Amino acid sequence: MASTKSNISGRRVTRRRASININDLAERAGVAPATVSRALNGYTDIAEATRERILGLAAELNYQPSSRARQLARGRVETVAFVLPRNSRNTHDPFLSDFLDALASALSSRDHDLLVATVREDEDEIQVYRRLIAAGKCAGFIITNSRDNDPRISVLRDLNMPFVVYGRASSNVPYPHLDMDNEAAIAGMVDHLFALGHKRFAYVDLEEEATFARLRRIGFELGVRRNALLDENVAIVRVPHTSAGGQSAIATLFDGGNSHRPTAVVCPADVVAIGAIQAVSARGYAVGRDVSITGYDGVPLGAYTAPPLTTMSQPTREIGQQLVDILFRVMEGADPAQFDAVMMPTLVRRASDGSPTLVEAARALP
Amino acid sequence: MASTKSNISGRRVTRRRASININDLAERAGVAPATVSRALNGYTDIAEATRERILGLAAELNYQPSSRARQLARGRVETVAFVLPRNSRNTHDPFLSDFLDALASALSSRDHDLLVATVREDEDEIQVYRRLIAAGKCAGFIITNSRDNDPRISVLRDLNMPFVVYGRASSNVPYPHLDMDNEAAIAGMVDHLFALGHKRFAYVDLEEEATFARLRRIGFELGVRRNALLDENVAIVRVPHTSAGGQSAIATLFDGGNSHRPTAVVCPADVVAIGAIQAVSARGYAVGRDVSITGYDGVPLGAYTAPPLTTMSQPTREIGQQLVDILFRVMEGADPAQFDAVMMPTLVRRASDGSPTLVEAARALP
DNA sequence: AGGCTGGGCGAAACCGCTTTCGGATATCGG
DNA sequence: CCGATATCCGAAAGCGGTTTCGCCCAGCCT
16 A cells, blocks of 8 residues: 555665555545645534544544644644753652653643753753754753753743743743742751751752752751751751762761761752761661751652651652643743742651750760 | 744734744855755765855854754654653652663764653553654654563554564564563572572562563572572562562561571562662661672662662663664664664672571571 | 766755635525 | 525645756866
């Protein structure tokens, strides 16, 4: 069928037309291609009987209009792009699968596709965005890991390309975004630990450009202030966003003759907290009794550390869905400035926090 | 510039042409569109001077041919699709980010895009593949989480659509794939533990359709045989592919008057092993001394459990690259049957394994 | 000088679809 | 019974590229 070019010589027979097209279908139905198009696209100026005949035939032959041709003709692009964050390399983001699934699913119910791109070693991040746009590969972007003064935001705005950001980026011009309330969440964690009786706090700051790192630290400082903690009872160390970072934070805080060891260590990420738990345990302290350690994110494995990690958990899937919702509003022409929702993560209390035992007892340890 | 329809009435001005097209560029260059196309696509029947003028102009105006129009005209589709495995929902695959990054990167260097789709709640998995194909959205598929007699494989073969599978699927017809040697890896793990002195083994089998689950169990059985373990010293339990599954496996193996507790518990996945470590520790045994527990995968957090997890680690990124390489060979017409590489994961020895202490000592515990 | 060759380029068809425009037929009112 | 109005559908012009075909003209040969 179709146009398989048979070739007696036995050389590679190629160019078989992949599938049926609108002309084939029209011919089979005994109508013009235009009529098929009308039938498939819900126009009203077509006899109901004709429409049903065509629809039936299309279903029978498993006809789907070529999305490329359709989008070209319509002058629309029904694809949204997500560029994997550069630092996602080797970062093993456990939420990405859920997040992408949510994005793809939300897009699919609007008949859009999800294009996932990456920044190759030999490229510049911004170049990737420009290339995707110039080639007309997408009609909008989902952006995560926003940094302060994120260049992507200004470029996309200049190019008049719809986008939505997960996170904030401290720009003076408003842009559509959705964020967790990092600040309130960490401050709330300090409140929680303070209420348990802790007086000596440490915070593990992140060596990371992303805005959320800054906001979480600010949240910690806010918590310090509103619980009137004494300066000499508050320490901040700054480490990479990894479990090894968590370990080295503990080394800084606990080793050496530091007489003011914290009883509560607030971490801005679960992976960091997990390293911290490991390091504190290795020093002979009981996490959750001698020392409380908290995380942020809600990674699944946090439930299986020893002790299980108390953390702030984010609703990944819902975030993905909402981002798509917002992006569509923007693509439909809504005022981008109105989208600035902030969601609150939920405290998942497991066993890495608790009332502090006597500091003296902790000090007496080897 | 271009065709912004200004509109005095103040109503929404739309239909601004997104970007410059080949006709604009041709006009600016004073040549025909065909010449621009030739210049951009490396044809030789064009004067070098003309080509350079056009290339320069294109760079200056940041012109990129519309990928949709180009692919339509060429009759090619430069997109590869990856359908997120159904069970990836809430599964928090920590490798996905790395895997996708590798795919997207390898595809990008061949000027192809990565389309990520998902199976919506209201859909059937196969439908998704059919729809993507019928709509001409992709020229090939990357398939993971293959199951025995995977229906996707037969459908794609029938439709003559190129694909490559990560994993094997026990089909009688050959198909292009790449796999880790699950069987040898787990058998090797048994060897390793046996060499450490273990005699009483348990294996945690997975309640999962995926072929790798079966192959890993077979690997265990192979290890049992070639080390001549006694039947009464070998137990197999079957649990879900989660940390909770690991916990319940330990409950089955250790609780109740079972007098033949294993000293080595081989797990077919790190998440499961992590649950098992937690459960064994909670029962008062020292993991790595009283009981050895091993995993498979190499999840990053495995390095921070207590004790750190000994496991078989897979090179995610390299797998992604190789899959793309294979897929392109197939798309170029290579015989699919020739692609059946099997790679060996590497043993990462940390601290969850060790020589067994006396079984009696373990039994004497509370 | 004239014919031939071939390099360089333009014209036009085409990819598969949408959408406007207008024509044909059926239906209705008077 | 005739013209007006609806209703339904076909023709054709795009969308933005690629590619075939053939023309034009410069350069070469004789």
